[in-house]
Amino acid sequence: MSKIGLFFGTDTGTTRLLGKKIAKKLGEDLVDKPLNINRASLDDLLSYQVLILGTATYGEGDLPGMENNVKAGSWAEFVPQLEGVDLTGKTIALYGVGNQEKYGTRYVNGMAKLYNIFKDKGANIVGSWSTDGYTFTASEAVIDGKFVGLALDNKSQKLNTDARIDGWVEMVKPELVAAL
Numbered sequence: 001m002s003k004i005g006l007f008f009g010t011d012t013g014t015t016r017l018l019g020k021k022i023a024k025k026l027g028e029d030l031v032d033k034p035l036n037i038n039r040a041s042l043d044d045l046l047s048y049q050v051l052i053l054g055t056a057t058y059g060e061g062d063l064p065g066m067e068n069n070v071k072a073g074s075w076a077e078f079v080p081q082l083e084g085v086d087l088t089g090k091t092i093a094l095y096g097v098g099n100q101e102k103y104g105t106r107y108v109n110g111m112a113k114l115y116n117i118f119k120d121k122g123a124n125i126v127g128s129w130s131t132d133g134y135t136f137t138a139s140e141a142v143i144d145g146k147f148v149g150l151a152l153d154n155k156s157q158k159l160n161t162d163a164r165i166d167g168w169v170e171m172v173k174p175e176l177v178a179a180l
């Protein structure tokens, strides 16, 4: 059976760590080893029918990349390769990592950037998540009252992380498996 691909964009490693937790919860029979997007080719990503994409938020609510001092590059450098690519038929679940206490007016806006990019290219985005229990004031990643994917905050709500991952994986897993 084909597997789910998990790609993440990070600077200081939190989004990698949480991607690994998500992968572990899904199990290695279902998901391949998480890969930093700065080490992935377009073909790597396109080889999967079902994807989990994760990102931190940097700058003014942006994707991580060299422009906001992520020296090894990240999503910001990868995304231009998607120009003209049709992602119809792909199923994608998103997770975003941010800090709602310090950046509460643009919490996990990077996840909203990924959502817009991949949705515009025809992908089916699954795994929206309730805002209950979060304390931010604004986030572009909230559409119709829900996050467009799993929002995590390992800085100001670290104690909630494991339960959020467990709950989200349980919720989204059947939909991801059905799309494989």
Ligand SMILES: Cc1cc2nc3c(=O)[nH]c(=O)nc-3n(C[C@H](O)[C@H](O)[C@H](O)COP(=O)(O)O)c2cc1C
Residues within 6 Å of the ligand: 009, 010, 011, 012, 013, 014, 015, 016, 056, 057, 058, 059, 060, 061, 062, 097, 098, 099, 100, 103, 106, 107, 108, 109, 154, 155
């Ligand atoms: C300069 C800077 C800007 C940031 N901007 C945001 C932001 O706009 N929204 C947000 O939710 N988090 C923001 N963060 C918080 C990071 O996204 C958060 O610390 C995250 O855990 C980092 O993930 P990483 O370890 O995978 O790089 C910012 C952090 C820094 C240092």
